């Protein structure tokens with residue numbers, strides 16, 4: 181089986197990818213004050229421009245949508261200008277880049293909200309475990325404020341506004357973060373959504389917010405530049421669902437009607453965010469379980485080696501494969517895969533926050549072979 185298969189060009193909506201090796205969203209916690217991307221982030225993303233497609237780190241849609249320290253946003257003029265620097269640098273190297281947009285809440289802390297208000301959520305159920313505050317201190321997750329029905333349009337509007345700003349910053353598209361336990365995923369999964377209005381109860385109701393967000397964003401940037409990320413079986417942020425497969429088949433079928441640029445599915449075997457394996461969800465194979473429900477292009481992520489990526493493409497269970505940790509550690513990952521070269525190892529200690537170390541200083545192949 182040859183790695184050549186990963187280098188067959190691919191059309192994802194309006195996006196023409198030169199290869200099928202995708203850099204997925206990777207939170208790095210290196211934005212400057214006010215959630216403004218710094219010049220070093222332009223350098224970091226431009227280093228990785230040979231990816232078929234870059235998806236940025238999860239980016240807050242509003243001042244109340246943050247949940248990690250030094251997380252970037254896309255709601256202020258300075259943030260838009262900071263991101264424009266990033267898109268220009270990637271485009272100058274011939275790359276494609278879409279912005280991943282998120283509302284963190286429940287998996288957040290009141291200290292992120294300018295008015296100190298508690299995080300919001302579908303229901304007043306606290307996430308298990310500890311939050312990181314903006315000062316990198318740990319604090320228990322708080323009991324969130326259950327959104328009133330008439331507060332939900334503000335959330336949709338903030339997503340819409342973020343997509344409009346993404347266009348302004350010259351992104352090639354937007355990936356809506358519906359995965360990994362954040363707000364939209366909290367609505368989808370019934371362990372965190374106990375509502376009894378039109379946004380809770382049946383899976384049709386629980387999917388409503390995601391679809392409202394998707395439709396609002398399609399209005400701004402077109403379906404062929406709009407994408408969604410999902411993580412069925414993912415249990416990050418303490419999420420769970422009573423009947424994952426039929427519920428997510430419904431969600432995916434509804435998304436399929438919208439002719440999106442792509443759907444990005446995360447395999448649970450890497451516990452959704454690249455942490456340790458979780459035996460309880462290890463057996464699920466989302467590519468196999470959900471591919472048949474979606475007509476459009478599908479990206480798969482989660483624990484892929486280049487060999488496993490070729491297999492999943494060959495079996496037609498996905499159209500492209502995202503490599504998370506490998507892209508952190510290998511700015512020139514496509515070149516390395518093509519040449520069968522050794523890969524730099526991902527260093528978790530420098531993954532989050534800090535400066536250039538573990539960010540822009542992973543060596544490229546030529547540099548690596550000289551040492």
Ligand SMILES: Cc1cc2nc3c(=O)[nH]c(=O)nc-3n(C[C@H](O)[C@H](O)[C@H](O)COP(=O)(O)O)c2cc1C
Pocket residue numbers: 204205206207208236237238280357359360409446450452453454455481482483484502503504505506531
């Ligand atoms: C340091 C780090 C940060 C991540 N940040 C995000 C993120 O912002 N948004 C997201 O959807 N997934 C995020 N993920 C998950 C990755 O996109 C990817 O799905 C995961 O790492 C599994 O792929 P891998 O096994 O190739 O690393 C993150 C993973 C890591 C390791």
